[in-house]
Amino acid sequence: MQKINLKHINETLYYEKLDCGLQVYFIPKNNFNKTYVTLSTKYGAINNHFYDEDGNLKDVIPGTAHFLEHKIFELPDKSDAFMHLSNIGAQANAFTSHTQTSYLFSTTTKLKEATDILLDFVYTDTFNEESTNREKGIITEEVKMYQDYPYVMLQTALLKNMYKNNAIRDEVSGTVDDVLKIDYQHLKDVYRNYYHPSNMVFVACGKINVEEYIKQIKDKIASFTFKQPLKIYQNQFDEPENVLVKQQVIEKNVNVSLFLMGIKLPLIKENIAKEELKLSMLLSLILGESSQNYEQLFDEDLISDDFEVNLECEKDYNFIILGGSSNNPEKLEKRLHDILINKENHNFDENDFNRLKKKLQGNFIMSLNSIENIVNVFTRYTFLNENYFSMNEILESISYNDIIELKNIFKEECISAAILK
Numbered sequence: 304m305q306k307i308n309l310k311h312i313n314e315t316l317y318y319e320k321l322d323c324g325l326q327v328y329f330i331p332k333n334n335f336n337k338t339y340v341t342l343s344t345k346y347g348a349i350n351n352h353f354y355d356e357d358g359n360l361k362d363v364i365p366g367t368a369h370f371l372e373h374k375i376f377e378l379p380d381k382s383d384a385f386m387h388l389s390n391i392g393a394q395a396n397a398f399t400s401h402t403q404t405s406y407l408f409s410t411t412t413k414l415k416e417a418t419d420i421l422l423d424f425v426y427t428d429t430f431n432e433e434s435t436n437r438e439k440g441i442i443t444e445e446v447k448m449y450q451d452y453p454y455v456m457l458q459t460a461l462l463k464n465m466y467k468n469n470a471i472r473d474e475v476s477g478t479v480d481d482v483l484k485i486d487y488q489h490l491k492d493v494y495r496n497y498y499h500p501s502n503m504v505f506v507a508c509g510k511i512n513v514e515e516y517i518k519q520i521k522d523k524i525a526s527f528t529f530k531q532p533l534k535i536y537q538n539q540f541d542e543p544e545n546v547l548v549k550q551q552v553i554e555k556n557v558n559v560s561l562f563l564m565g566i567k568l569p570l571i572k573e574n575i576a577k578e579e580l581k582l583s584m585l586l587s588l589i590l591g592e593s594s595q596n597y598e599q600l601f602d603e604d605l606i607s608d609d610f611e612v613n614l615e616c617e618k619d620y621n622f623i624i625l626g627g628s629s630n631n632p633e634k635l636e637k638r639l640h641d642i643l644i645n646k647e648n649h650n651f652d653e654n655d656f657n658r659l660k661k662k663l664q665g666n667f668i669m670s671l672n673s674i675e676n677i678v679n680v681f682t683r684y685t686f687l688n689e690n691y692f693s694m695n696e697i698l699e700s701i702s703y704n705d706i707i708e709l710k711n712i713f714k715e716e717c718i719s720a721a722i723l724k
Contacts, residue, residue: 304329304517309692312671316692317513323529324501326685327520330508330677338414338509339674342425343405345504345535345686346497348475349619352536353496360536364484365470366442366477367493369399373438374490375406377429384424393417399475402617403686409509409675414516419523426527428494435487443479453723457553457563458624461721464548465565469540471620499532500524506682508674538619544569546719550636553723560724562632564639567717568621576689577697579616580663582623584701585709586612587659588651589642590625595650596642605635618687632722643713653703660698667694 304317304327317329351363376384376397388395393410395417406425410417449455459474466472476482505520546567571578590596590612600606609627629635642648670676677691684691 304513311695312668312692314671314692317517319517321500321521321524323524323527324499324532325503325505325524327505327517328507328681328685329511329513329516330506330674330681331511331513332509332674333511335509335674337409337411337674338507338511339407339409339678340414340418340421340505340507341405341407341678341682342421342505343403343503343682343686344498345402345502346404346493347400347402348473349401349470349538349617350497350536351470351473351538353493354534354536355492356495356533358534361492363493364477364481364489365473366446366475366481367485367489368404369476370438370442370482370485371490371494371498372397372399372404372406373442374430374435376424377434378424379427379429381429381434384420387420388417391416391420393420401471401475401620403683405679405682407678411510414510415519418516418519422520422523422527425498426500426524426529428491430487430491430494432487435485435490439482439485442476442482446474446476446479446482449476453555453557453561454563457561457721457723460551460553461563461565461624461719464551464719464721465546465567465622466620467543467547469542469620470538471622495530496533496535500529501532502535504682504685506678506685508678508681540619544714545716548719550720551722553721555723557723559628560630560632560722561627562629562635562723563624563626563721564636565719565721566623566625566643566713567719568623568712570619570621571616575616575618575687576684576691576694577701579614580694580697581701581705581709582616582712583614584656584659584663585706585712586614586623588655588706589649591659596648600635600638603638604630605638632724636720636722640715640718643718644715646710649710656703656706660701664695664698667698 304319307316309316319327347368352360353363355361378384385395388408391413393408393413395408397406406421408417463472607628611627612625614623681691
């Protein structure tokens with residue numbers, strides 16, 4: 304494996320690309336008793352097309368990525384890999400986002416056994432009609448449950464009001480109708496395309512014997528037969544700059560009104576990590592818990608402790624969603640519009656910027672104490688062709704003027720609001 308010494312943070316990264324195309328990364332931390340491992344595919348709900356064996360472009364039914372996450376855990380003997388991992392004391396899980404699907408575990412004593420199980424269930428095709436139909440019932444109930452959550456309901460409505468053609472408007476789990484359309488052949492076809500090792504990343508952090516572990520992974524991978532990778536469709540969304548709907552009010556029997564505001568931002572074409580950090584810093588300075596605006600909104604009883612500002616920066620979309628519960632969502636909407644659009648309400652100076660910069664640099668160093676955080680963020684950055692371990696250097700390169708230049712990024716026609724009351 305290639306050994307990369309990260310002297311500036313006192314860490315070591317090991318990397319090797321296997322013959323099958325799988326990228327393998329180790330970050331040893333042998334002062335830890337635990338090892339955290341993920342195997343991730345660069346495939347999520349945003350990927351709405353795929354190429355079949357004959358090179359034909361086909362649609363991916365919304366919810367397929369999430370459906371695959373459920374089905375992948377089934378082993379050839381129809382047993383559940385999740386239970387096998389639990390039986391050896393490993394803590395296992397999986398998640399599907401708009402941009403990736405990840406399978407993960409942590410263990411203190413059974414790294415070899417857990418890794419073999421992980422590779423077995425991800426790289427063994429067990430799809431059949433009977434189990435697929437059985438899983439539909441489980442997933443449709445899950446979809447119905449999530450649709451009843453107020454925040455999920457409101458965010459789903461907001462994204463559909465913000466985006467016209469981008470697949471970000473589709474729910475990760477799909478609708479009930481979407482799930483019912485998915486059959487086992489569709490799962491096999493999409494799995495064949497997006498679950499090839501060349502589209503995946505294996506990352507482990509914690510207690511690792513590098514030489515033994517890479518040998519084990521290579522030996523296990525050699526037991527599988529992989530076909531040649533298929534062409535991966537690169538998303539192309541013809542998306543207008545403006546939002547579709549400025550405001551939507553949903554009437555429900557809720558005790559406290561819920562308010563969300565979405566701000567559609569221009570796509571970031573390069574240096575996503577740096578541009579994301581700049582946007583995050585601007586938002587912290589304008590609406591973070593230490594900002595004047597946040598204190599005023601709180602004192603006016605327009606926001607509560609659950610007020611959040613979330614930034615989503617990816618290659619195919621870039622937006623902000625902020626909000627929470629509110630006693631007066633209509634007034635909160637007006638106040639937030641005024642804060643974002645009128646630059647004179649961006650109440651911060653260079654001293655505020657410098658304090659935030661030092662805080663973020665300290666937070667990054669502290670984050671290196673969490674092996675889960677390292678693996679999860681490192682994987683995302685790898686899919687973005689960015690280097691997570693360069694975070695402090697990127698932060699150092701950001702100037703106060705960089706943040707000032709971003710003040711014009713909020714456009715009236717790019718803001719949408721959704722209220723549940």
